[in-house]
Amino acid sequence: MTRFLPEIPSIHDPAWNARVQALIDQKTKPLGALGMLERLAHRLACILHSEAPRLEQPQMVVFAADHGLAARGVSAYPVDVTWQMVENFLAGGAAVSVLARQNGLALHVADCGVARDLPQRPYVAGQPRLWDCKVAHGTRDCSSAAAMNAAQCDTAMHEGAQLVRALPGNALLLGEMGIGNTSSASLLLARLCAVDVAQVTGAGTGLNAAGVARKIAVLRSVLAFHHQAQEPLEVLAAMGGFEIAAMVGAVLQAAQERRVIVVDGFITTAAVLVASRLRPAVLERCVFAHRSGEPGHTIMLQALGAEPLLDWGLRLGEGSGAALAWPLLQSACAMLGEMASFDSAGVARQQAETASA
Ligand SMILES: O=C(O)c1ccc[n+]([C@@H]2O[C@H](COP(=O)([O-])O)[C@@H](O)[C@H]2O)c1
């Protein structure tokens, strides 16, 4: 299978940037007074190339898979939670199910490599949908082998891209589920950003201090075992997960189509980190929903130059933070599209001699 590596041109356009900024500055408010909402509106206007951007048919995809490394005791929960939570997503009872429903987000679950066979079920319009993107029944234990081979990595990326192609709309919200996947995210970050793994390893689903210390020791041994893996896709295959590889493909595809990509927490951001090493311009299409309570996320966001919308100590994953932040994107669009300008409303502007530099 060939590698999925589309060209992603930069959408940076100084003239367009200035035009959108001028529109925002003409709204009836003191200059800059809507703070980060203004920066968000600016970003959405640039991604969707519209002075009045509209978010259409938003699609939340929860990418799910299992991790061989989980057998090394790096998670507080058993591997079976992955498939059990997939069932919960589909039944409508998980956090992301509730928040997606509340916010009018279509919900999809992509089985990229859950260890159990999940029965296919009929598609019911308006209900969460299960997609079979399974590459294998979980990755191999990456403390003693590559998590996946290059062909599996390519397949997972293609699956993610193909799924995005099949979805309507102009906004993709990224979610994930996979017991053990905070370990993969920490490993990708440690290797790709050359930081000490102890600095970027946290409790995940809730390890205690002794558990975190054991997790760090395991992750150190994994990094030593894969010392030769340095290129982004080598690192992804060596220590990633099928859901992460599928998200890399999904991000590249969504970026190529110029969709708005709403990034959730630590693991989805790890996928964006890998994608951005392959095609840096994907970052121009991303909105980072929140700063996760997982300590490595702050370092990862910094490495990407990302400014997250929320800082709520969320550490659930699933796409829950992306769904929570969604109304902020809607507000940003409403602000740009519906707020009056000083001229249209007949409101007096700031006096020239009082303008700050
Ligand atoms: O997104 C995050 O920031 C995040 C932080 C901690 C845990 N999680 C979720 O918890 C699971 C992974 O945790 P663990 O401890 O099994 O590595 C996985 O299903 C993630 O969705 C997610």
Ligand SMILES: Cc1cc2nc[nH]c2cc1C
């Ligand atoms: C219950 C549970 C729900 C989750 N959702 C995402 N990761 C999770 C991990 C656990 C353990």
